[in-house]
């Protein structure tokens with residue numbers, strides 16, 4: 001199995017001005033296989049988002065290192081807050097490509113394709129984030145991430161703010177996208193049953209430590 005991410009002995013300690021330190025991650029090692037949907041599960045505060053931010057290179061680990069063999073995009077928990085309220089969905093989805101100076105016609109084509117792929121009606125292009133539902137906004141957030149053609153998509157509690165039926169629709173969308181694209185997905189959630197349903201394999205964090213690797217249909221390892 002080819003690895004796309006290799007995490008070796010990472011730890012992260014946050015130093016507070018008050019002098020208190022928080023150990024968010026402690027000696028975590030695992031591999032992510034190319035093309036898999038890897039779950040990351042654990043209770044609130046166990047270090048899931050810290051791990052996501054380290055993988056996306058938004059922050060550095062205190063110790064250890066991460067080897068990544070591809071580009072990464074993230075989808076966050078709260079879709080409406082993750083969009084700039086002053087811009088239309090189309091503008092926000094296209095923004096990353098504009099920054100890369102991709103020609104206008106190409107951008108329009110890719111935005112249309114992604115609205116289509118993500119199950120968003122073209123009429124929604126001109127809407128502002130507060131004018132659409134949470135589920136529609138999360139579809140746009142997925143479109144915004146995918147337009148950059150990442151190799152790896154990190155979903156950090158991407159369905160947690162949505163009600164159960166919409167949560168299921170977003171999972172179905174991710175499965176559908178996965179079937180069309182050569183994508184590796186890291187699916188972070190505190191909801192173990194959801195992860196068991198969606199992921200072949202998952203790492204389970206407890207108080208910053210990797211306590212188990214869950215593998216579907218086989219006994220847990222570790």
Ligand SMILES: Nc1ncnc2c1ncn2[C@@H]1O[C@H](COP(=O)(O)OP(=O)(O)OP(=O)(O)O)[C@@H](O)[C@H]1O
Nearest residue numbers: 014022023024043044045046047048049050051190
């Ligand atoms: N920037 C920061 N400064 C200080 N402490 C932090 C910072 N970010 C996270 N922490 C602490 O690190 C620990 C892990 O936080 P993290 O956000 O990674 O947890 P989580 O598993 O994503 O939780 P949740 O399920 O609530 O999203 C917590 O104790 C948190 O308070």
Ligand SMILES: [Mg+2]
Nearest residue numbers: 048049050157
């Ligand atoms: Mg979190």
